Amino acid sequence: MNQLTRNSVLQFTLALLIGFGLGLAYSWLLSPVTYVDAHPALLRADFKDQYRIIIAASYAANKDLPRAQARLNLLGDVDPVSELSAQAQRMLATGETFEKARPLAQLATDLQQGYVGEPFTPTPFPTFNTPNAQFTSASTETETQPEISEEATFTPAAPTVFFEQTPLIPLAQETLTPRPTFTPTAGPGDPFALVSQETICDPGMSKVMQFMLLDSRHDQIAGAEIVVTWNQGEDRFFTGLKPELGNGYADFTMEADTVYNIRVVTGGAFVPDVRAPVCTDPNGVNFPGGILLTFQQP
Numbered sequence: 263m264n265q266l267t268r269n270s271v272l273q274f275t276l277a278l279l280i281g282f283g284l285g286l287a288y289s290w291l292l293s294p295v296t297y298v299d300a301h302p303a304l305l306r307a308d309f310k311d312q313y314r315i316i317i318a319a320s321y322a323a324n325k326d327l328p329r330a331q332a333r334l335n336l337l338g339d340v341d342p343v344s345e346l347s348a349q350a351q352r353m354l355a356t357g358e359t360f361e362k363a364r365p366l367a368q369l370a371t372d373l374q375q376g377y378v379g380e381p382f383t384p385t386p387f388p389t390f391n392t393p394n395a396q397f398t399s400a401s402t403e404t405e406t407q408p409e410i411s412e413e414a415t416f417t418p419a420a421p422t423v424f425f426e427q428t429p430l431i432p433l434a435q436e437t438l439t440p441r442p443t444f445t446p447t448a449g450p451g452d453p454f455a456l457v458s459q460e461t462i463c464d465p466g467m468s469k470v471m472q473f474m475l476l477d478s479r480h481d482q483i484a485g486a487e488i489v490v491t492w493n494q495g496e497d498r499f500f501t502g503l504k505p506e507l508g509n510g511y512a513d514f515t516m517e518a519d520t521v522y523n524i525r526v527v528t529g530g531a532f533v534p535d536v537r538a539p540v541c542t543d544p545n546g547v548n549f550p551g552g553i554l555l556t557f558q559q560p
Contacts, residue, residue, distance in 0.1 A: 315349075327373070344502050347367065351499065455531060459536075463539075463541035468549055470516070471524075475501050484501050484502025490523070492523070522537065524536055531557055539552075
């Protein structure tokens with residue numbers, strides 16, 4: 263290769279490098295690419311999580327299930343119910359409060375069932391305030407009593423109304439429950455019922471309490487909240503967090519010689535006094551087994 267050829271190659275390479283550098287400077291600094299009205303399916307994973315939180319909060323306010331479904335479809339998730347349940351569990355695992363994760367779980371449950379479910383907490387009772395009405399009736403008495411003496415005959419009616427209304431407030435029930443953070447209420451459909459309790463004598467599933475929740479059509483239900491309590495504490499989790507095992511599947515690790523109480527929040531099913539069974543391996547050695555609890559709507 264002669265000198266002229268080498269100079270031509272060098273100049274061509276230098277021109278390419280200069281053009282490449284100028285192109286990068288123009289695209290990154292002078293006129294960078296900006297996305298306007300991008301489709302939600304193109305969002306990053308953490309931005310999709312924020313999008314689902316907004317959708318769940320909007321649904322908790324207006325209870326418009328078709329609109330929430332349409333908004334979730336924009337994210338392009340293969341299984342929106344599993345994504346909502348998994349995100350709710352991630353929030354609890356990272357220390358988020360249960361109140362923040364509850365709208366996601368409620369939306370997942372309602373999408374799975376196909377109808378708007380009742381909220382977990384009956385809010386009308388705490389907001390009902392009878393003393394305000396009593397104060398209004400008292401002020402009416404003070405204003406009208408000097409003018410017409412017969413107004414006094416109407417005063418017993420007001421206490422009678424409040425006497426009939428106050429038993430609606432379940433104060434006695436709340437004081438009896440050890441953890442009155444919420445009251446399990448059944449949704450519009452039938453409540454869950456325990457249909458089977460199987461002992462699993464598999465060493466690989468030792469001390470594992472498994473749950474399977476089904477609707478009346480034997481379809482698995484994701485996003486249903488389960489509460490397990492024992493003397494030392496309480497644990498809450500949702501079905502559908504392990505989609506490879508089923509949308510209605512959930513599990514919990516037990517301790518030997520510990521009695522557990524199980525409650526399915528949606529539907530109010532309650533199973534007391536559950537403990538790890540005793541199994542025997544082929545060598546005659548005892549070990550704690552597992553349990554499979556199946557709940558179904560009638």
